[in-house]
Amino acid sequence: MKAACGTVFKYGDNVDTDVIIPARYLNSSDPKELAAHCMEDIDKDFVKNVKPGDIIVATKNFGCGSSREHAPISIKAAGVSCVIAETFARIFYRNSINIGLPIIECPQAARDIEAGDEVEVNFDTGVITDKTKGTSYQGQAFPPFMQKIIDCEGLVNYINQKQ
Amino acid sequence: MGMTMTQKILAAHAGLESVSAGQLIEADLDLVLGNDITSPVAIHEIEKMKVDGVFHKDKIALVMDHFVPNKDIKSAEHCKCVREFACKNEITNFFDVGQMGIEHALLPEQGLTVAGDVIIGADSHTCTYGALGAFSTGVGSTDMAAGMATGKAWFKVPSALKFVLTGKPAPYISGKDIILHIIGMIGVDGALYKSMEFTGDGIQYLNMDDRFTIANMAIEAGGKNGIFPVDAVTEAYLKEHSKRDYKIYEADEDAEYDEVYTIDLSTLKSTVSFPHLPENTRTIDEVGDVAIDQVVIGSCTNGHISDLRIAAEIMKGKKVAKNVRCIIIPATQQIYLEAMEEGLLKTFIQCGAVVSTPTCGPCLGGYMGVLAEGERCVSTTNRNFVGRMGHVDSEVYLASPAVAAASAIAGKIAGPAEVQEVK
Numbered sequence: 001m002k003a004a005c006g007t008v009f010k011y012g013d014n015v016d017t018d019v020i021i022p023a024r025y026l027n028s029s030d031p032k033e034l035a036a037h038c039m040e041d042i043d044k045d046f047v048k049n050v051k052p053g054d055i056i057v058a059t060k061n062f063g064c065g066s067s068r069e070h071a072p073i074s075i076k077a078a079g080v081s082c083v084i085a086e087t088f089a090r091i092f093y094r095n096s097i098n099i100g101l102p103i104i105e106c107p108q109a110a111r112d113i114e115a116g117d118e119v120e121v122n123f124d125t126g127v128i129t130d131k132t133k134g135t136s137y138q139g140q141a142f143p144p145f146m147q148k149i150i151d152c153e154g155l156v157n158y159i160n161q162k163q
Numbered sequence: 164m165g166m167t168m169t170q171k172i173l174a175a176h177a178g179l180e181s182v183s184a185g186q187l188i189e190a191d192l193d194l195v196l197g198n199d200i201t202s203p204v205a206i207h208e209i210e211k212m213k214v215d216g217v218f219h220k221d222k223i224a225l226v227m228d229h230f231v232p233n234k235d236i237k238s239a240e241h242c243k244c245v246r247e248f249a250c251k252n253e254i255t256n257f258f259d260v261g262q263m264g265i266e267h268a269l270l271p272e273q274g275l276t277v278a279g280d281v282i283i284g285a286d287s288h289t290c291t292y293g294a295l296g297a298f299s300t301g302v303g304s305t306d307m308a309a310g311m312a313t314g315k316a317w318f319k320v321p322s323a324l325k326f327v328l329t330g331k332p333a334p335y336i337s338g339k340d341i342i343l344h345i346i347g348m349i350g351v352d353g354a355l356y357k358s359m360e361f362t363g364d365g366i367q368y369l370n371m372d373d374r375f376t377i378a379n380m381a382i383e384a385g386g387k388n389g390i391f392p393v394d395a396v397t398e399a400y401l402k403e404h405s406k407r408d409y410k411i412y413e414a415d416e417d418a419e420y421d422e423v424y425t426i427d428l429s430t431l432k433s434t435v436s437f438p439h440l441p442e443n444t445r446t447i448d449e450v451g452d453v454a455i456d457q458v459v460i461g462s463c464t465n466g467h468i469s470d471l472r473i474a475a476e477i478m479k480g481k482k483v484a485k486n487v488r489c490i491i492i493p494a495t496q497q498i499y500l501e502a503m504e505e506g507l508l509k510t511f512i513q514c515g516a517v518v519s520t521p522t523c524g525p526c527l528g529g530y531m532g533v534l535a536e537g538e539r540c541v542s543t544t545n546r547n548f549v550g551r552m553g554h555v556d557s558e559v560y561l562a563s564p565a566v567a568a569a570s571a572i573a574g575k576i577a578g579p580a581e582v583q584e585v586k
Binding site: 016026027041061064065068070073087089090156 | 200241286302312351352356382527546555
């Protein structure tokens, strides 16, 4: 997998799917429309400032709440290349893998990395490098079962290959 | 090593003698669920798959409940997409306006979920059916699509937390108070990736509606599922509602749990979750003076007939406080009808509340009760995140139907005892 590299947007604990993509926009399932409102209720400037390749870093339980796949879809369509967190809520974790948004758990990195840092994530090794601080961290690499899904760029292609 | 109740159900559906926590398995599904928000995304995905239709037309349930009757053109287009898919694939259990109810109240009522099932749904509150002794969990739309296509899903076998419920709850202490107490105790990620297995002699005092409420909110503690043992109360419900065979699984005596919590239900008080997380709980004697603008009684968590009966008992002969809007939403058509026949709707309307057709609408700030800037709502729903019910600066206080009804009368957060003195 290609490494992710970008500038960090930093958030705290329990970033829920209602602030990632508020339900008032769920009458659409178009990724571009969803991306236009990504993170709106926690950071109204996010959409204005995010650049392709940028990285979201948050602490505990990122993506908690609703099962809406619109949440990782909006993050991916906004151009984010990776989300790093101490922990992810489980439905968000599955959804991200299934739609091909790389996410990685690493408590120390999630706590240390600050907004504006330049960060690189190597998905093959799970190593996260904070180029601004000159530090690196060992994140949790994907288990083999999920690597197969990611190698296929999502669950749909994975199932198509198995048929 | 013994297995938990959840692990036993998963092992049986994966064709394995035993499983252990952390193991990745592929399990056969008894039911795949979606709603009008999540299904259109799933339908888009399944159309990309090289599959010929769905795995089983009777084992898929599509429920139009979030934004129906449609609130705008876009939500109407979503429902149209699902309606056409259901028609093309001859989906038996497609529930449109007129038959629909809030999915997690509707499916058990229709007998589509029974003990021993493995169920996935593209809605986080799919964990509700654990009340019936099933393994059920929320997933996203792509998992739903894969489930509809193949009848299978992969799972990481969860470890478990055990909650031993003892004693008899006091009057007006319901399933909602119990689960809010638990979330307050362990936090919104206290059960992350784990099963919440409920047991103990206190369960006999909980009716099915209480158990549905408790299992429903397992997700608010981060849980993968919540599950209850099957007892006489469950079996009576299953026999009344379903023609399907069910299977009873029990945890092994030597099953391992990450933690065991014992909760004496007789000591619990009415509990309210303050903004903006379900874990911010206070008992009713600690809430202070919180004036409110709106009350919502309904949702997959608390729109059951027993919830409406409790609310009506408290509201009968009283009036909703000036400057408070009270919105009551029976969860299904059947509950609506029962509430009408029992005279509950008359009580609500005479009290100054409005009664709506079944919908999830206000719970997620969709429609039918969206909050303005600075407004406060006491709600029997399940989430009080920032902006959940409307404006980013509005506030949601989660509570039981008893507290919500009393608060509507008092015009501030109040317990049932307070309004009984108000007269």
